[in-house]
Amino acid sequence: MSEKTKQEKKFEFLISNAATITCISMYVAYIPQLIANFSGQPVSPLQPLVAGINASLWVSYGALKKEKDWALIISSTPGVIFALLTAITVYIH
Template sequence: MRYDTGEYPKNVDPKRVKRLKLLSKVATITCISMYVSYIPQIIANFSGNPVSPIQPLVAMINACLWVAYGWFKTYKDWPVIISNLPGIVFGLVTVVTVYIH
């Protein structure tokens, strides 16, 4: 049975599946928002007030690991992949702009 087609085994509560899908969407938006919040740090770097590169570097590494995890699962975990791709981009840009500003 596939959950994305609306077919559920007898022991699966369709309401629970819908709640998990909603939770997945909210978590994806929240995660993307967390990484987009690096924009003020990037601006500060370009303004001559560089921030510490440690936190965005670790966040970028973490995002890389989560994207790899989501990608290499038997069935790709798209919410995990999509929500962490911005972390790679914004983390990298933040770290690079610390040194090149």
Template sequence: MGMRVDNYVSPEEKKEVDARRIKMLKIFSKVATVMNILMYVSYFPQIISNFSGNPVNPLQPAVAMINASLWTGYGWLKTYKDWPIIISNIPGIFFGMLTFVTVFIH
């Protein structure tokens, strides 16, 4: 069987998932979501640097913004919306764009 590109499972393929695994995945998902949000919030010092007249290289925040947009779209377009992916990447769109724009406004 090849790699699945969505999380849909047909009724005949459904398997019982161990409760411990579900609990571990929920914790893992929450920690990963928080860490991803913190990663994007860490652009704040770069934004301040941009406004202080020391602009940063615009390539990295532009790529981060595009990456976050793609992941948000992926999470939104799945059969069942993947809220941890969506929620954790929305700050990346905002802070990536803000950092990119402020490079040119100093």
């Protein structure tokens, strides 16, 4: 394996990990909106609903690839959970 290929793989690994952490953080940021929904101050359901659908599509894409894209699956799974839960709880308060 050439040195350039090793460096490229290392860079890809670092970017993948950074993107995974950032993506999970983005979806965990829905927790204050969930709290607002349960406190009787519901947020708009549109953005979390669309984010949940988007995350679902990315999880499906990563899972259906011949070689599963685990970084994509892991980083988008919290989006499916938190975004859809946020959208649903708008109506339960």
